[in-house]
Amino acid sequence: MGPDKLKILKGFDLFAVFQSITRAIQIRALWDQFNxxxxxxxxxxxxxEFFRYKAKSWLDAFTAPSTGHPNRxxxxxxxxxxxxxxxxxxxLxxxxxxxLEIHHEFGLAAFLCSPVEKMNHMQVCLYFQNTLKDGGNKNSQKSAILEMxxxxxxxLYFASNKVPNFLKKSKKYRLQ
Incomplete structure (x- = not known):
């Protein structure tokens, strides 16, 4: 989690992982810039403006092309x-x-990705549990996205209009 990620960013020994010292130095520089x-x-x-400059330089380092001749x-x-x-x-x-410019008083800590990740999880579950996965009836071929x-x-309609749920969940009985 959070503090552990920072420990890895700061102190992970990349020289033990990469055979090439040059590659380890490149990755360490990229991690340091991200930190x-x-x-x-x-x-x-x-x-x-300062953050935009730093992020652009990090992205340039992230997508740095190969240099020199491969056989030399x-x-x-x-x-x-x-x-x-x-x-x-x-x-990023x-x-x-x-x-940062618009919401300077809040800071970026006010913005979390967990609601987006949760919605993604719910839609993936819905796709695998409740859709025909772009198949089913040949006469009405709806895409799975449209179904979701x-x-x-x-x-949303039922929740916003406070429509009562008349269907009750069936009870599960265990026979022993």
Whole structure:
């Protein structure tokens, strides 16, 4: 969890993991820059412009291309591909500075990802439990996404209009 992640960011011995010393140094520099971004997000004195600059330099380091010729000693392997950028990295590098400027009095600690993660979990469960998974009746081929949105709209309608639930859950009996 939180404090343990910080310990790993600061003190993990990457030289024991990577055979290449150069690669270990690259990863350590990337982790150190990310640790700096983490602390800048929590500092109320951090301006959006400064954070944007630091996040852009971290992203440049994250997507650094390979240099030199692969068959020669001057070859330095690049870090990660642009395709490796996750939605969280995108938000960190492109939107967090804006959030810092707009919501400076709250700080970024006021924004959590857990509601988004919970909604994702609920929709995945709904997909595997309650949809036809883009199959079923040939005459009405609804996509699973459409089925999930319709289900969510029904739930919102019933909750906002206080429609009573007449269907009671069946009781389960255990025979011994």
């Amino acid at each position: 700096e971004l983490y602390h800048l997000m929590q500092d109320k004195k951090t301006t959006g 000693s001057n070859f330095v392997r690049g870090m990660y591909r642009v395709q490796d950028i996750t939605p969280y990295i995108h938000v 590098c492109n939107h967090a500075a804006e959030f 949105l319709e289900h969510e709209n029904r739930q």
